[in-house]
Amino acid sequence: MLEKNFDPKSFEQNFSFEIEASLRKPKAEPFMVLLPPPNVTGSLHIGHSLCYTLQDILARYKRLRGYDVLFQPGLDHAGIATQLLVEKRLYDSGVEKKSLSREQLLKEIWLWKENSGDVVVNQMKILGISCDFSRQRFTMDEGAKKAVAKMFVRLFKDGFIYRQKKMVNWDPFIGTAISDLEVVEREVDGRLWYVKYVLANSDECITVATTRPETIFGDVAVAVNPDDCRYAHLIGKKVVVPLTDRKIPIIEDKYADMAKGSGAVKITPAHDFNDFLVGERHKLDVIEVIDARGELNENVPEIFQKMDRFAAREKVVELLDKMKLLVRAEDIKQTIPFGDRSGVALEPRITYQWFVDAEKLSIPAISAVKDGKIRFIPKHWENLYFEWLSKIRPWCVSRQIWWGHRVPAWYGPDGQVFVEESYEEAMGKAVEFYGKNTIELTQDADVLDTWFSSGMWPFITLGWPDKTDDMKRYYSKTTIVTGFDIIFFWIARMIMMGLHATGNIPFRDIYIHGLVRDEKGQKMSKYKGNVLDPVDLCNKYGADAVRYTLASMSSPGRNIKMNDRAVENGRNFLTKLWNAVRFSQLHGCTSNKRFDPNAVNSPLAKWIIYHAKNAITDVEQALESYRFDEAARHIYRCVWNCLCDWYMEFIKPILQTSHINPNEENSATDDAADAVGENNKLRDYDINILLAKNDLRNTAAWVILQLVRVLYPFCPFISKKLMGEIGVVDTEWPDLSGVNISFDQDVKEIELLKNVITSIRSMKQCLRISVGEKLPVSMEMTNADAGKFLADYGDILYRMAGVVAEERLMQSISIVVDGAVIRIGLGEGVDLLQEKKRLCNEKLKLTETHDEILLRLDNSEFLEKASENVIIEHKERLESIRDRIQKIDYVIQSLEIVE
């Protein structure tokens, strides 16, 4: 028997899903859910919870539907993020990074990884994510190392990877190059300084506007627009770079925008992407003045050397001002690039880096989606994917940090590079190349962008580059669930790399979910303090409630505004279900394997089976089309609005009439007829009651079981718990294909019963008659036997509507329900005015609708063009409205008589 209080904590920890997650079904159709590996650095935030919950729902659903599901977890080494984190921790404990060697730092990071890698895994278990933890992988485990080296070498040898000295985005805080994607543009308050550049051998000046005066030492030209008559006479002349004695030319280039600044722009090819291009066009020198740490280097006057770029900026301005070279300064808003990890302003720098020719790789990646081999859900995310891929630039994959996959390239003494999977192979090639045996090779110091290995995740996890059975079986049979924010970072790269490495798509479906925001729609951040911790929520409301809530709020293409109240709603629903099961237990509704839903006689039973079947079919359809919200809603409505609100209320009065000893009754539950046979003292009447009761009980148990089963993917803990209570061990998806209960006369009769009850209640409320007061009722029905109806459902009507069937009524009021007229006897002193008002109102509205429909039916064009069904529907509706108006009129008249 279930405990009275629903307390998720009391049972959630008793369930573990590891065994079922690791179960393989070699004969079933394979299906893979590719879990985006979380960073080792972290703990799960609510966004992960959403992502993993949706995946888990898919995985569990597919398992129930008989698929062989591989749901494999892993962790991402998250190069820069992890290294920064560990460095910070070391720093906090008094260890400077500079004092550590590469090996020492790596040792520290591995140590930290070993100690904290479990955090995420444990959190996933709390959430009930059923991935196969026995197959957990890490993006830097031995297999991954081998695969990454293989991939790099293959791309290099196929001409997709090259090393080049090029301008890249450089993060001076971390001291590494980063890719374009890791750049975030941010608007900041800036200042535009107008600086006088004096012409060589002349007093004449040209004013140049700049936001970065500290790069003045790297200036190699001043550019003006060829059409700019203000400066035409200066072209070809030379100016002196302020604070130095270096002379640079004034050149003409269309890049100079006459409308911006002074129209004359300084050209600093070493520290600006546009200037670099101008420099190339005019074959200008490149003078680097800022180093890897953002400090000014030896190419600047001595007083500026080793100075931080921002300090130098102030100093330069100060000196310029002092020398009367500063014309003015203007406060402006400017958007400048920052590093997404470090948060510092980036510095374009020219360095040697490794690049992936993403443009070439993108071509098959684009067609895979264009040809429909890979689907985005919702589809509109394809646009974003195409847009980015169509203008993709070379992907800088080398990073000047230590934590990551080392670039598999070795250099000979003369700088000759050998790109091979191992030192031994590189040495082999070197020996061949140099024609001698003792060669000193040094490995490239850089590591690869984390996303390089992440991009290989779909096949690394299956054992690539080995030709494994898993690879053959699961690769490409995959659905991936993720947020749109990593379509570029991850999705696009997995497709590009997957196609190139294996010749096959890495996954079929990409489900893009929304982002989880706070209740105001703002991004959650520790800084703002609006973070919802999923583990906290699980503790407070239970993991199932969190899962259910996330799923039910996950409508396509929309972000989720999350707060505690939303989760409360989910928790309330589970409480309701819990109590429904308790109810069934208290009333002896036990699951009976021999129960045949097609064989039930009671219209009540048919009614709930009909609705349960529909709901479950709807859930299936919703899940097949990734409509987690709809699926959750269908379960909710069936449990609460059908089962609890109606069916259970219906059967209460029936189950509670005790015509026979409840103990005998219980023993008879399994097979009523046998039990009755043994007890031949029972009257026929009691036998019928007993059979009917058993029908209703079995149906309740059966419906609950089916609903608990479909809830399983969403809320596995409570589902397991309740199944245990019901006495069912195996989780399976309900097979309702054989259930053939249609919307027949019996089911319609119950719909009528519902409406009768609602109408009587409504009327009572309107007349301020207390619910407890029992009123006599009689009834007329057009197409059925009213006497039988009242006899069949008398107990229910008594209990749910507070009416007692009586043949003759003295003073009565009538209400109209679905073609039936119900007369209800009234006591003294009831104020009928309210009811009359209500009826008149209803009549008014009905008349309006009636006229509208009539207008349409009078329209020849409507009759000509509308589909036959629609016309029939309109006619039927018109009829029923007419009927109702007529009856309301009759009721209003009768009210007047009563008065």
Place this chain on the structure above:
RNA sequence: GGACGCUUAGCUCAGAGGUAGAGCGCUACCUUCACACGGUAGAAGUCAUAGGUUCGAAUCCUAUAGCGUCCACCA
């Protein structure tokens, strides 16, 4: 500057050619033996605006506005 998304009840959101829906909140009543994390009955909406297509538009199309996001650029 380019692209995408959103605008439906007080709030959060479903609905996608033919009766306007849910949850929360609100109002009134009910502590009835599954459940107050509950029950019953209610109130509440020119479906952002303007045009168009259609017999018929919240739903399709086109503009406009507001909000949001992404990409690009900015001496």
